[in-house]
Amino acid sequence: EVQLVESGGGLVQPGGSLRLSCAASGFTFSDHYMDWVRQAPGKGLEWVGRTRKKANSYTTEYAASVKGRFTISRDDSKKSLYLQMNSLKTEDTAVYHCVRVSGTYNLDFWGQGTLVTVSS
Amino acid sequence: DIQMTQSPSSLSASVGDSVTITCRASQDISSYLDWIQQKPGKAPKSLIYAASSLQGGVPSRFSGSGSGTDFTLTISNLQPEDFATYYCQQHKSYPLTFGPGTKVDFK
Numbered sequence: 001e002v003q004l005v006e007s008g009g010g011l012v013q014p015g016g017s018l019r020l021s022c023a024a025s026g027f028t029f030s031d032h033y034m035d036w037v038r039q040a041p042g043k044g045l046e047w048v049g050r051t052r053k054k055a056n057s058y059t060t061e062y063a064a065s066v067k068g069r070f071t072i073s074r075d076d077s078k079k080s081l082y083l084q085m086n087s088l089k090t091e092d093t094a095v096y097h098c099v100r101v102s103g104t105y106n107l108d109f110w111g112q113g114t115l116v117t118v119s120s
Numbered sequence: 121d122i123q124m125t126q127s128p129s130s131l132s133a134s135v136g137d138s139v140t141i142t143c144r145a146s147q148d149i150s151s152y153l154d155w156i157q158q159k160p161g162k163a164p165k166s167l168i169y170a171a172s173s174l175q176g177g178v179p180s181r182f183s184g185s186g187s188g189t190d191f192t193l194t195i196s197n198l199q200p201e202d203f204a205t206y207y208c209q210q211h212k213s214y215p216l217t218f219g220p221g222t223k224v225d226f227k
Binding site: 047 | 152154156158162163164165166169170175207209211214215216217218219220221
C-alpha cells in the first residue's frame with residue numbers, strides 16, 4: 001500500500017524557518033519525481049515545487065511565490081522528501097501535501113498533509 | 121502561467137443525478153489535464169489523468185473528456201461518497217496550476 005506521511009509542521013513566526021519531511025512507503029521512491037502542493041485554510045490547491053529523480057540529476061522546479069525561499073530535497077536511501085522553508089510569510093500558512101508524480105506526470109498519490117501556521 | 125477556470129463554482133445535486141463540471145485552460149494544454157477529488161479533512165485523490173483516463177480503482181461512473189483548452193468531468197449516477205470538491209489541474213508547463221474547484225453538495 002502506497003503511503004506518504006508528512007511531518008514537521010507547526011507554528012512559526014514571520015521570517016522564521018521550518019523543515020517539512022515526507023516518509024514514503026509501498027513503492028519504489030527513487031523511481032518517482034515528487035512534488036509539494038499546499039492548501040491555505042479554506043482555499044484551493046497551489047503547487048509549490050518538484051524534485052526529479054536521480055536519472056534527471058535531482059533537478060528542481062518551484063512556484064514563483066516560493067522560489068529563493070523554499071528548497072526541495074530528497075534522500076532516496078531513506079525514502080524521504082523534504083521541504084526547507086525559509087523567510088516564511090503569513091501567506092505561507094497552509095496544509096502542505098507531499099505528492100507522488102506518476103510516469104505520465106500526473107499527481108497520482110497524495111499524503112494527508114501537515115499544517116504550517118506562520119503568525120506572530 | 122497557464123490559468124485554469126472551472127464552472128460552476130458549486131452545484132447542488134441528488135443521489136442518482138448526472139453532473140458535469142467544465143474546466144478551461146488559458147492556452148492549449150493538449151491532454152495534459154487531470155481531475156482531482158477532495159473531501160473535507162482528507163487527502164486529495166487523483167481521479168482522471170490525461171483528460172480521459174481513469175485512475176486505477178476509480179468507479180466507471182466518473183468520466184473525462186476534452187483536449188486543447190476545454191475539458192469536462194462527468195459523474196453519472198451520483199453516489200453519496202461523491203459529494204466533494206473537484207479540481208482540474210494542468211501539467212503542460214511549469215508552474216503546474218489548478219482550477220479554483222467545484223463543490224458538489226446535496227440538493
